[in-house]
Amino acid sequence: MISLLCYRVSTLSSTAYNDTLGKYHPWIVRKAAGLAMYSLPIKSVFLQRIDTSADAEQKFKTLLEEISQRGTPIYKITEDLYTDMKLHDLP
Numbered sequence: 001m002i003s004l005l006c007y008r009v010s011t012l013s014s015t016a017y018n019d020t021l022g023k024y025h026p027w028i029v030r031k032a033a034g035l036a037m038y039s040l041p042i043k044s045v046f047l048q049r050i051d052t053s054a055d056a057e058q059k060f061k062t063l064l065e066e067i068s069q070r071g072t073p074i075y076k077i078t079e080d081l082y083t084d085m086k087l088h089d090l091p
Contacts, residue, residue: 013037
């Protein structure tokens with residue numbers, strides 16, 4: 001797994017959005033989402049706002065890994081459902 005903590009929060013958010021929902025949103029929504037993500041703080045400020053303890057970065061990394069592991073089956077089920085029902089082809 002690529003270390004998620006070595007990137008800017010805005011870069012991670014934009015990449016995740018562009019690889020998922022951004023494919024299905026109209027241009028204006030993509031631009032608004034991009035502006036919102038661009039305004040996210042840098043990693044250190046983001047982590048400080050979430051947790052001010054000394055081990056905040058490690059706790060954040062552990063939490064992201066847990067979210068990813070738990071979310072993967074949900075994503076797969078949803079993706080399979082969309083594929084089976086041909087929902088990816090909606091305008």
